[in-house]
Amino acid sequence: MTTTTTPSRTLDHPTRDQIRLEHVLHALSDPMRLRIVRSLAEADEELSCSAFALPVSKSTTTHHFRVLRESGVVGQTYRGTAKMSGLRRSDLDALFPGLLDHVLRAVDRQTARLGEG
Amino acid sequence: MTTTTTPSRTLDHPTRDQIRLEHVLHALSDPMRLRIVRSLAEADEELSCSAFALPVSKSTTTHHFRVLRESGVVGQTYRGTAKMSGLRRSDLDALFPGLLDHVLRAVDRQTARLGEG
Numbered sequence: 443m444t445t446t447t448t449p450s451r452t453l454d455h456p457t458r459d460q461i462r463l464e465h466v467l468h469a470l471s472d473p474m475r476l477r478i479v480r481s482l483a484e485a486d487e488e489l490s491c492s493a494f495a496l497p498v499s500k501s502t503t504t505h506h507f508r509v510l511r512e513s514g515v516v517g518q519t520y521r522g523t524a525k526m527s528g529l530r531r532s533d534l535d536a537l538f539p540g541l542l543d544h545v546l547r548a549v550d551r552q553t554a555r556l557g558e559g
Numbered sequence: 560m561t562t563t564t565t566p567s568r569t570l571d572h573p574t575r576d577q578i579r580l581e582h583v584l585h586a587l588s589d590p591m592r593l594r595i596v597r598s599l600a601e602a603d604e605e606l607s608c609s610a611f612a613l614p615v616s617k618s619t620t621t622h623h624f625r626v627l628r629e630s631g632v633v634g635q636t637y638r639g640t641a642k643m644s645g646l647r648r649s650d651l652d653a654l655f656p657g658l659l660d661h662v663l664r665a666v667d668r669q670t671a672r673l674g675e676g
Contacts, residue, residue: 463669467662468588471581537672538665540657545584548655552580555654 451520453511458533461514466534466541469513474498475506476549479515479529483546488519488528568637570628575650578631583651583658586630591615592623593666596632596646600663605636605645 456465469475474496481494496503507527510516515534518527534542573582586592591613598611613620624644627633632651635644651659 463662463665464588464590464593467584471585471588473581476581538661538668541661541665544655544658544661545580548580548658551655 453518453520453525455511455517456514458514458537461530461533461537463538465513466515466538469510469515470545472506472509474502475510475515476545478506478510478527480546480549482516482527482529483531483542488526490524490526492524570635570637570642572628572634573631575631575654578647578650578654580655582630583632583655586626586632587662589623589626591619592627593662595623595627595644597663597666599633599644599646600648600659605643607641607643609641 470479477496478494482489485493491503491507494503496506498506507516507518507525510527511518514530516527517530518525520526529542531542587596594613595611599606602610608620608624611620613623615623624633624635624642627644628635631647633644634647635642637643646659648659
């Protein structure tokens, strides 16, 4: 138990047991969300939402992060005024070994093939 | 060239180059569609839509097959009066090596964990 975080500043996350493959795949089925996940995987640390210069509105960015968080792909915590996001790699790797890495490789291959990113 | 199939009985499919990762992941982000894909992978041959006893209506089943076909996950052809479906494994494996196998393993793990299927 920690009492350092007020309830209103805590964000809902599924526990590892609550994470479902179909929700994870849905969260990954969008180009902007794949871009976020790739950036988080490359950074290998928590990033502030403002670190992502996505070509969409702030509210759309917030929506994408919520989908990623509610599916269990990303964990988000408040650090002061900043909302920090990180990949839940250990949870995903435990539940679905190798899946995240193969999705990330598929993103890279497609980006190279289509010349995007 | 074959002239045995009339144009009206041909179904639209993306070519290999037109297949997009985000569309594939979306097609796989539904429990019924994952079940179809798992059955096709296990059968390792084309199956008639009637071979799938899904707990949903016929029109919903048709919808799921259309999503799978339009994303490039499944190929469908008419054989007489039967619509046959098969996994486009060689296309998916060429574009995204290992991805389909890891999704199928993840389905099996989740099914074992949750006691469904």
